[in-house]
Amino acid sequence: MRSFQVARRRALLQSFVAPGASQNSAMSQLWKRCFSATPIAASRLAGLDPSKLTVTKTSTPKELTAAKDLVFGKTFTDHMLSIEWTAADGWHTPQIVPYQNLSLDPSACVLHYAFECFEGMKAYKDNKGQIRLFRPNKNMARLNKSSSRIALPTFDGEALTKLIGEFVKLDSRFIPDARGYSLYLRPTMIGTQKTLGVGPPGSALLFVIASPVGPYYPTGFKAISLEATDYAVRAWPGGVGDKKLGANYAPCVLPQLEAASRGFQQNLWLFGEEEYITEVGTMNLFVAMKNKETGQKELVTAPLDGTILEGVTRDSVLALARERLVPKGWAVAERKVRMTELAEAAQEGRLIEVFGAGTAAIVSPVRKISYKGELVDCGLKETEEAGQIALQMKNWIEGIQYGDEEHPWSYVL
Amino acid sequence: MRSFQVARRRALLQSFVAPGASQNSAMSQLWKRCFSATPIAASRLAGLDPSKLTVTKTSTPKELTAAKDLVFGKTFTDHMLSIEWTAADGWHTPQIVPYQNLSLDPSACVLHYAFECFEGMKAYKDNKGQIRLFRPNKNMARLNKSSSRIALPTFDGEALTKLIGEFVKLDSRFIPDARGYSLYLRPTMIGTQKTLGVGPPGSALLFVIASPVGPYYPTGFKAISLEATDYAVRAWPGGVGDKKLGANYAPCVLPQLEAASRGFQQNLWLFGEEEYITEVGTMNLFVAMKNKETGQKELVTAPLDGTILEGVTRDSVLALARERLVPKGWAVAERKVRMTELAEAAQEGRLIEVFGAGTAAIVSPVRKISYKGELVDCGLKETEEAGQIALQMKNWIEGIQYGDEEHPWSYVL
DSSP states (O other): OHHHHHHHHHTTEEEEEOOOOOOSSTTHHHHTEEEEEOOOSOOSSBOOOGGGOEEOOOSSOOOOOOGGGOOTTTSOOSEEEEEEEETTTEEOOOEEEESOOEEEOTTBHHHHHOOEEEOOEEEEEOTTSOEEEESHHHHHHHHHHHHHHTTOOOOOHHHHHHHHHHHHHHTGGGSOSSTTOEEEEEEEEEEOOBOSSOSOOSEEEEEEEEEEEOOSSTTSOOOEEEEEEOSSOSOOTTSSTTSOBGGGTGGGHHHHHHHHHTTOSEEEEEETTTTEEEEETTEEEEEEEEOTTTOOEEEEEOOOSSSSOOOHHHHHHHHHIIIIIGGGTOEEEEOOOBHHHHHHHHHTTOEEEEEEEETTTEEEEEEEEEETTEEEEOSOOTTOSSOHHHHHHHHHHHHHHTTSSOOTTEEEO | OHHHHHHHHHTTEEEEEOOOOOOSSTTHHHHTEEEEEOOOSOOSSBOOOGGGOEEOOOSSOOOOOOGGGOOTTTSOOSEEEEEEEETTTEEOOOEEEESOOEEEOTTBHHHHHOOEEEOOEEEEEOTTSOEEEESHHHHHHHHHHHHHHTTOOOOOHHHHHHHHHHHHHHTGGGSOSSTTOEEEEEEEEEEOOBOSSOSOOSEEEEEEEEEEEOOSSTTSOOOEEEEEEOSSOSOOTTSSTTSOBGGGTGGGHHHHHHHHHTTOSEEEEEETTTTEEEEETTEEEEEEEEOTTTOOEEEEEOOOSSSSOOOHHHHHHHHHIIIIIGGGTOEEEEOOOBHHHHHHHHHTTOEEEEEEEETTTEEEEEEEEEETTEEEEOSOOTTOSSOHHHHHHHHHHHHHHTTSSOOTTEEEO
16 A cells, blocks of 8 residues: 555655745755645545535533633534545545544554644624635645645545535534634644554544634733744744644744743744744734835735745735735735844834734734844834734724625635 | 643753854854753652552453564554643553553644654563663653653653563563564653643643564665655754654655655755755664775764754764774764765765664665765665675664673663
């Protein structure tokens, strides 16, 4: 079977050079390295088939947690979606079953070699009681990119979206009926092969669990402060930092705790001798500042050079900025920003605001960044908890998510 | 509990600059970055206590697999060692129980964020029927380094060695009684906390499983050929490539398959614009060559700069080379070697031999390396499957492992 797999997977491999911004540095060539796998275009194995879905309902429905007591990712709905895959047969019958423990052989490759990847997405109830997803196609595409990079199987994204829809509808009573609340969905794929040999998993499990969540800032925005991390590195060119792999998360906890021990809510990952700003905790980062030469307002975020997670919120902020801020005179750029450039802008009064962007909070305004013993002020007034752009983005995106604005990004179940 | 953990773990954090060889490159500063956590010196929580061990024997002992049919990591013994940990109580009662599936909540953090690390070690039967481990203290120290880097708990290494000893003695009938055979031991630690929040796990499981294995080269050495990988990068200064984390393994499979698709048994990881030789597949790499200026024979391997796994076999080869080859006129060095330096040595007839070093094979001789479309000949004669140094190292190390030579590295149970 091993040789069969090698042949099969050979077809899906492709390396390419990312079109990242060029840098006048000795590391320029290295920066551009980016290695991905392309999902299988076609396969003779069974694909994911929503029409075969079987549903086993729980006999012990859970009590709902009061909306005010919800903690992110702590309580789950009655059911889960579960689909096995084997190298010999492809995708098996999709099943919705009662939420339950997984039974894994202690040699399962997910437990030893981190054959695991996931997505984070949400289901929202609109004011007509309809359930909506937000750009699920982006999550499906990214999960396929993640899984293929670690030799796990790919799948038909539309089929999985349909299956997730059925699951969400079945457990829709768990979606709190209030603005800011949603059902967090966690599609996860793990390798289940029972052997300690390091190789492409011959079996896998794709499952989706769901956790009702409240607003990230229940009492309105609360700006966070960051500690710039230069002693540890989250991602690098040619690595896997742009994929949503489990492998990218556990190593981030210690630097996060380091920052927390000094009173900072998140850490900011700097990269390289140039100390480029990359990501904040588990969010992408946006900087709004005035151009040093022209004075033009710019909204800037790091480019997708292989070291940056391709955030769905990041992409949405960029698209909305290009559509709605550029006509107002803003420039929007995906380019590398040095920490010193940000600090200089702050010093010269050109820094307008800084915010993180991610599925959990949509946007997360930043007040200060600790950098080499100095505190860089990110432009908020003392009485302010969010800047205008962050606020605007949150309202635009939330408006689409909850269906106030009809928009192709909102997917009604 | 979160704040308690933060405070507790704060004490164990320490960053340092590795004393790696200095390089005249723009990346020199970056190279030197190395971030580790120091295991807890003392804790008020319960430690690992071998005297509390409970044993539940299986009621259905397995049939032994014929020695010739053994496949690495595919069949396991009757039992497993299992110890739970919680942030509130520390280490719970160590248990030997029948080999069995783990029951994990689908939100368990090991499945999403790769909170997992492991060791590979072996138990050998000597010609008196005694069971021996090889340098278990090295594995214990490394597992503690790995676990603390991802905010998993640390433990008393001597206590775990004792517990592993009890487990191995109970399942000793699985250790084939022949040279080259052994019982592969897989200590593994996983985070089991049931929440999707990314943070230090509040609960963990340390388990050890055991798989009888045959000799890596059952019919004598078989030299392998490598493909140099420059499009993907395994490890980075300031990353976690020097720890034995699951996170380091899944991303390596595709480059491995890429190499295999072109007929190479393993891939060789090059790093940076300088294309430094780092590791081969999941082994460390040794190069024996004559010095360009002096003609002196040198045995060289990459230094521990934070990008290299601190292999126990690597350390053993270095120590034996310093003790037994240096008196014969060899130089031994841990230094960076460029791929071009190796290719040049090959061209000039100065390359003596190249071999990988790891627990599975002890040494793995290399015949050729594919590099930028050329095949670099690594010095073996066509009729040879191993060079003198590889052969010598294998015999020395195996002699110690099986107790032919009395040596402090061999630990009799």
